[in-house]
Amino acid sequence: MSNALCSTNASATLRVLPEDWLVITEAMAEPTNKVALNNQTWWELTNLGTNVVNLHGYRWDDRPPSFSGAIVITNDILLPPRRSAIIVSDISAEKFRSWWGEENLPPDLPIITHFGNGLNPMSEWIRLWNPSALNDAEWLLETSFVNPEAGVSLWFDPNDPDSEFGLPSVEGQRGAFRAAESDDIGSPGWTSNEQRVIRPKVTSIRKEPGGVRITWKSQPGKTYELRYRDTPSGTNWSLSAQVVASGDLTTVTDTNATGVTQRFYQVIRVP
Secondary structure, eight states, rough: OBSSBBBBBOOOOOOOOOOOOOEEEEESSSOOOHHHHOOOOOOEEEEEEOOOOOOTOOOOESSSOSSSTOOEOOSOOOOOOOEEEEEEEOOOEEEEEEEEOGSSSSSTTOOEESOOOOOOOTTTEEEEOOTOSSGGGGGGGEEEEOOOTTTTTTTTTTTTTTSSOOOOOOTTSSEEEOTTTTEEEOOOTSSSSSTTOOOOOOEEOOOOOOEEEEEOOOOOTEEEEEEEEEESSOOOOEEEEEOOOSSSSSEEEEEGGTTTOOOOOOOEEOO
16 A cells, blocks of 8 residues: 555454354253262353363353353363363362372363352253353353252263253263262363273282282273383383273282392373
8 A cells, every 4th residue: 555655564364253153062950969079060161162262261150140140250271172071060180080089080170160150950051151141141052950859960962063962871871970979970171982092090009929910990892001110210111911891890910020039010001
C-alpha cells in the first residue's frame, strides 16, 4: 500500500482450528461405604477432539446449573486428544488414587478436586461452560442422569455420541475394574479395554529352595519382562524372564538367584 507520502506493507496469518470437543464420559454419584471410607462422588471429562485442550477457565455446575455459582478451574490443565480428567468432590487427588489403585489409573491422569457440589444419585444434571461464556445460556455441554445403584458408575460411549448416557459399568468391560480399596466398579481415566494399561505391581516376593518367586498384577495377553541387578545403584538391568500374562496375576521364579546374597528386581510391561 502506498501514496505520495509513504508506503507500507503488512501481513497476517489466519489459522482455523477445530472447536474443542469435550464429552462427559462417566459419573459415579453413589460410591459404596461413602461415610466409612470417605469415598466421594466424581465424574469424567474426555477430550474427543484432535487438539490439546487447556481446561483453565472452564466452569461447571450441577443441578440446578448456575453460571454465576459454577466451580471454575483456576489452573492450567492440558488434556491431550482421547485423554480424560476426573472431577471429584471433597477428597484429594492422592485419596482418589489410593481408592482406585495407583497401578489401575493412567500415570498422568488429571484429578481436579473441589468442595461441595457432590452429585445426587437420584436426579443429577451437569452443565459445562468454556472460558469465553458470559452467561447461563452459553453452555458448552450438559447431561442428566440417575445413578441409584451404589458402587457402580454410569458411562457414555464416546464412539457413539447419539447413545444414551447412563449405562452401568461392568467389571472387565470398557476399561472398568474394581477399586483397590472398595467394591466400587468404574473406569476412571479409561474409555475402553484397548486403551487401558495396567501397570505391573509386585504383590509377593519369596525366596524358595529353587530360587526367588515373584508375583505381580498383570493384564491378560500383555507381555512383561522381569529384570534384575545385584546392586541397588546403577542403570543397567539384566533380563530374567519375558512372559505373556494369562491372568490378573503373573508369577515367575528366578532360578538363577540361588546362592545370591541380594538381588533387586523390576517388572516392565513391554509395549
